[in-house]
Amino acid sequence: MKAIHILVLASFAALLMVAAVHLPRRGDPNSPANRAENVLKGPVAGAYYIQNAYLDAKTPNMVTVILADYRGFDTLGETVVVFAGGVACLYLLRRRTS
Amino acid sequence: MNEVNRDLLLRRHMEGPIVSPIVHVCCRGLAPFIQITGLYVFFHGHYSPGGGFQGGVLLAASIIMLRMSLGLADSQRIMPNRLPIPLAALGALIYAGTGLLAMLWGGSYLDYSFLPLPMLDPAMLRYVGILVIELGVTICVMSTLISIYDNLLGS
Amino acid sequence: MLPWLIEVILFTVLIVAALVALGLRNLLAAVVTLNIFSFMSATIMVKLGAIDVAFTEAVVGAGAVGVINILAILLTSRKSAD
Amino acid sequence: MSDSNLPLLIPFTFLLAALFVPLAGSVRRWASQPLAVAAALFSLGCSVAGMARVFASGTFRHYLAGWQPPIGIEFVFDPLAAFFLVMITGVGCLVLIYSGPIAVEEILGKRIGFYSLAMLLLAGLTGMVVTGDLFNLYVFLEISALASYALIAVGDQRAPYSAFRYLALGTVGASLYLMGLAFLFMSTGTLNMAEMAAILPYVNQQPQVVVGIVLILLGAGLKMALFPMHAWLPDAYTNASSPATALIAPIGTKVAVYLMIRVLIISGFPAIITIISWVAAVGIIAGSILAIGQSNLKRMLAYSSVANIGYIVLGVSLANPLAFIGAVLHILNHALMKAVLFMSAGGIFSKLGTLDIFKLRGLPKKMPFTTAAFLIAVFSMVGIPPTGGFFSKIYLIFGAIEASAWVFVAAILISTVLNFFYFFRVIEFSFFKPYAKTEDPAQEQKSETLKMDEMSMSMLLSTLILAAAIVAVGVYNGEIVDNFIAGAVPGF
């Protein structure tokens, strides 16, 4: 049984490795996520953020601008996840009152 | 061994300060510095790594450290047990409310350039808006982590 | 020299830390090893230039996860069968 | 505020309610349930209004923070999303009305937490449906997942362990999803669903894209408990408290199916759907056979959920319009049926104190209305004509015939027979068994002196409304398909 699990896991890892070597190489400035224009001639998010973050929010740290403004709803979701964790722990561990 | 540990831990937290004065003094002395660092990290998130979440974790770490050294009873003065969850809700509300304010003033949700502050251009408004919502994140993260610690301990 | 070779070394340390953490029977030691793991991943993030993420990982690994981990182990059992 | 805020308002109302429930609950303990119901009603209104607008003037979007994608996040309200939103908010609203009295009984003193988490769960589910951004979807996925772990963990003695298993498998599912998203993001450079659908044809046959899609589908399969990955589901549904099960079972897994549909649409139904449809067909049969072996009512229903997820996935993966319509209609039907079944199971447990199928004697006399609702849901489950289940199965069978996949037709038919067997046992033991021959005379005495002892009014009312909805879906299935589902069918 254990051997079968390890075999499944190894083949899964092998599959991922085969896929991973077809990804753009590490550090490629022209990979689809890093370049400035995609195949549809539209803007790519990463390059747009680099070029416009300071102009849009007067904030030098691009990550902060993306976190709080461009993708602000992700961060609201993150805050709600934190809140959910707090409520979940309260719900699970607080002794029953009354 | 394990049971002894557990009892020791709980007794320390229920009854009061632990025996060693060195630990006591060190923790009390260290806590304000951690808090200052947390506030710095929160306010300086615009210019360097940092921001609401990291600042919130640092503030929570300082208070958790006080809880560990002073005991649950004494550290109640700093952050009462009942407070964290309403405070976390308040933090998330600051965030959600800022977005809602922008929406009520005519923009999309979370579009800070529509915030009703006079005499600021959109870029500055975004700067301010980011600061406000980071404040909400800080409060929420800080109080939630303290709440998780309290609940894990008090279960 | 070869900057990426440093990365490979760091990744190797990371994997070794993960294996050791999973292998140790004393859970307290395993948690400490997992803190090493978290610190190593923060180091790799710095090497890759993700300073914000590295800072978060370091703060979280030291301030939140470590405390919660140790608390949970003190409240439950410290020995593991495997 | 304009009309295009509607897609935002639906999850946002739930988020806001989740924050306000602890605040209001700490002042007045009883205030938590009405607040939750009010939020669900408001969201239902928003969903219906949005649905009307979608069918009047087409898909509309809300750009969060005013940034157009791919720079920002967008919320998309299209026909498929509208259908799911109305279903989730409607069922959620009725379950929340139902949960009032039974929550007092089963999770006394934790009601504030329960309603806050229920709001978070609904926020996560509706957010997953409405978002147009793959990473934002992950965030909502985690919100709903965290809420459901906690909801499941409070119940009988074994509940925390089953919740832990759910947490472990759910986290693996989310990690697989994120890994697949990493592969897709690195090869397309975008996170927006529409843009990714436009870019994927340029890179479609490359191995990293295929593996990325497979990883996402694996993650979704873990979340929806598709057959070989269903290990967490029976324990979780059996051991959780009744209101939590009634809330999670009808709608929780459906949203993972929605995620699968979205990913398949984005990637243009790649060749792996053949494998998925075989897996689903095996799941249909296996779930039905496993359900026959159970003696606990909730556990039997949980295994039947596994089988029904198989139906839905089979319909989606056959990739033709008829089967797709059948799958979407079956999602609605299954949500209604499972809601009714679990709600009446909760009522039965609170009045009879047992869920053992062999001890349900006298149920029709004691709880006539609950039994009626239960029977309607069972008829729909088996597929008896005036109810909704019949028509969705017919669509699925026609879809399978159109794809000339006779094995799948056989699987659906065999599973119908198996369905009949395991539900017939419940009916047999509650209606037809004589009252004699029990080992426990006290029990005997209790069941002999039967008086009508129904669930409380709000529980009964919401159960009956849902049971009526099952019949209504059956009677008006043509209109529902023509008006609401036909617009959501993607081009194959």
Place this chain on the structure above:
Amino acid sequence: MTAFEFAEGYSAYLLLVVLFAIGLYGMMMKQNLIKKIMGMSIVQSSVILFFIVSAYKDDATVSVIDYARGVTNPDLYLNPLPHTLMLTAIVVAVVTLGVSFALVIMIYKRFKTLHEPTLRELMK
């Protein structure tokens, strides 16, 4: 492509896939629930690092504005988008960890063990 270039470009991905598999191994094979949680956090860390590696660019600097470089050429800065996404993912991972420990403590209070085969026995 020489073996050298291959190692430079892909060693990080391959090692992270190995890490992912190690985490999954911990979750599947280890019988102690706390060990399973450790495996879980290893899996999450590997995914986070995978995204971080994808953001790397040769000869680029960290994503805080360097006024000497200007912002017109995006090749001079690392891609900030995956960094942001992973900040959120780290938070999610931490909160999941907290909830899982809450569950573990509940289980330990009821059954006085965290050994999975024993727990399965007790469940019957």
